[in-house]
Amino acid sequence: MSETQSNIAEFSVSEISFSIKRTMEDAFGYVRVRGELGRISRPGSGHIYLDLKDDRAVLSGVVWKGVASKLKIQPEQGLEVIATGKITTFPGQSKYQMVIDAMEPAGAGALMALLEERKKKLAAEGLFADDRKKRLPPLPRVIGVVTSPTGAVIRDILHRIEDRFPLHVVVWPVRVQGETSGAEVANGIRGFNALDPDGPVPRPDVLIVARGGGSIEDLWGFNEEAVVRAAAESQIPLISAVGHETDWTLIDLAADVRAPTPTGAAEIAVPVKAELMSMVDDRSRRLNSGLVRFVTSRRTELRAASAALPAPQDLLALPRQKFDTAANGLERALIYSTRTHRTNWQNLAGRLSPHLLQRLSSKARQDLQTVSERQQRALSVAVGQKRQSFLAIESRLTPARLRQQTTLGMERLSGLAERLDRAYTARLTHDKSRLDGLQKLLKSLSYKDVLARGYAVVRDDTGQPLRSAGGVASGAALSIELGDGTVDAVTVSGSAAPKKAKQKPKKPAEGKPEAGQGSLF
Template sequence: MSEQATNAAEFTVSEISFSIKRTMEDTFGYVRVRGELGRISRPGSGHIYLDLKDDRAVLSGVIWRGVASKLKIQPEQGLEVIATGKITTFPGQSKYQMVIEALEPAGAGALMALLEERKKKLAAEGLFAEERKQPLPPLPKVIGVVTSPTGAVIRDILHRIADRFPLHVLVWPVRVQGETCGAEVANGIKGFNALAPDGPIPRPDLLIVARGGGSIEDLWGFNEEAVVRAAAESAIPLISAVGHETDWTLIDLAADRRAPTPTGAAEMAVPVKSELMSMIDDRSRRLNSGLVRFVSSRRTELRAASAALPAPQDLLALPRQRFDTLASSLERALIVSTKTHRTHHQNFAGRLSPILLTRLTSKARQDLVATSERQQRALRVAVSQKRQAFEACAIRLTPGRLRQQTTLCSERLSGLAERLDRSYLARVNQEKARLDGLQKLLKSLSYKDVLARGYAVVRDDGGQPVRSAETVSSGAALSIEFADGTVDAVAMSGSAPSKPAKPKKSGSGKAAPVKQGSLF
């Protein structure tokens, strides 16, 4: 059956796809679409793929990497936004999509919902816990301020600090509004914390993050997660002074102290110098007055105590009288003690007569002689016992016994030598047999036996074996090895042999015949 003729134009797939793409882009151009963010994908390329949806339809969207890095807010699932961009198609998958160039929340309600969700998430991590907060230093030496260097806020803070207590102030310049606000504020807090305490730039004792009032969109940079984490992790006490008293941001909850205004932060940071000086003067006067009263009171108590004490001569009267009494009786006691000791010595002298001393000396001499005799007898007995022991040992150590031991050891040594010889011969015979076997195996595997059976090995002029006749060209010099020697030859063509080259002498000393037919 033949095909029916038709006037319809034919298109390729690419033509129809790109035609639809141009039609959609020309028809819609730039549009603003309001919807809820659904599926969000962030591949490694840096682009963001997402879905915009409402209750009846879904629109695919893409944010290129260069635009994604400049967005005021980061896409989060469930957030209601207004996307600005152009409608186009993706021919590779036959679908249409929106290339988003700007993204903003659909309203304050959406921002507040996002803020509450982020607040709950960070609070669950403990970033707002009271036990994390640090006390402010009573009198800091250096204050670091993270704010815009051109706004009125920094001037108010510097003016207030100069009025109250002039000290060193370091300013970390940042943008306090816009796309990069959050990242710059977080880097400022981390940068102050990274300063070395003894470095060329002094490390602040206190930080102030400040900004004037504004709408929730203006203050949104201070609700960024990076800012909140930097404030919570700061090792330096931090005062948050963002907005007016009625404004609040997430950094207020993470900071160690919240000030209603930037000026209020300066007042929290430093005391009034004149008030401190007045207080010091007042306390100095009170201290001097207290010292005077204390000394006066102690002087009065000392005088009362001294009046109640007796006179020195009264305190020494009784000991002096006792001393006089004892001194008068000391002479009589000395005389009586001398007489008593004289009588005692006289009694001893009567008992120490020469006869008694002679008798005691004679008895001691007899005891010494008796002891000497006992020692001599004991020495003779000990010498006799030692001599008997030595004689017994000498009997056991006879030359015959030594010869017997020597003979026995010689016999054992001869037996061991014979065993060694037998073992050595057995090992030599074993190795010799193994070597003979290896020699036979080598001989059986050697090509020499093959040559002995009438075969020959053909080698080229380089000494390499020729394995195929196709590899030999006419006139090539060859060497043929037989079992009894080597012959040089020249390859000849079968149909028209050419004049052979002059043959070389073989290894056996014989020259090969000049004329020789082709071997192949």
């Protein structure tokens, strides 16, 4: 096959790339560009890579390490700025970019302004109110997850639930980025709420809406009004786990609980099974110990009561003695009465005729028989009454009555144990809510978030924060705390008192921030 002859000049890849680079740099030189900051990246080299964008285009930008420390403002996502620099190309990737030498704020970004306006509108409707937020169940049976089925987020959630307490997890697959992500997430939340508790797909007890970190554009679907309203209307308690700990979206404000990460959401939703088993074992041991102490105490009280009771023979001694006394008295009374009547009869015998004597004798015999019968009946009644009294006393001393009292005591103990369990659960829930509130307050007052935005805390060799440059001697050892760690530094110049004259900033040493940088406190 013959080669095609052409008079077109041939260039190497490097020649054409660097020719384009020179052409763009000569054509534009220094320019001022106004736009909104999008993606911002701060690698370990100290350079800053970012995107400048408007509603139709995106321009990549880079701030070199030496310039980054001299910027008037630190780049933040969503901030509208005016950047000054030159347009150039990066031949290694065939892309053009802007090398930024200066940056100044130009106003709030369009997306951030829209987000703030939407936040105020939904807050006015009460969708973010704390009084409408629901408590999470202490031990859910089914957990519903609204997220992408193919990302690392669902794997992290499943792995953490498996480690803590294996439960049934139902995943509602959605897109977590793009134009349709907001509608799909809202449909997922409402779909879980519409499930029948007795249907083929179990209705979850807790919902988790999760996504990994990203830029404000990547997370914008979770700021849509439909998603916020669906989260606020959810009858199932909902945990929001969108982005990293520093990211926030409107669904975080409408959710019942916000988790810093998807893994943290799994930890909030599910307790640790081993801890629950340990708590149950501990309560069982305490219950058994309390029961043993109760039975022992009752046994001691029973023995004390038994020891205080008189013996049965002692209870019958007095009635028996009274009976013997009455019996002996009756015999003597009969003898005395007979003797008296005999004496009277003998005294009257001389004065009475046989007929009268027979009549009186007959009458006396009848009276004596009547009295004897009445005494016998009275004696029988008295003995019967004493016997009934003795039987009544004896019935109150039976073991059955003691067993009945013991049974009543056991029932009271069971009721007290149930009340103790409910009170313990309520106290534990209250303390957990209070701990969560204190943790949120601690995070809101911490200066770590401020350090993450590019500020630093400068301390002297004793660890005390420096509030001014006055009094810092040359060669003093300093430690500078940044958002991702602490570096040591040494001052190259010092002053005994603050100076009013403006000094030209010096370029900091490689890998170290400028000496004398102000403290946050």
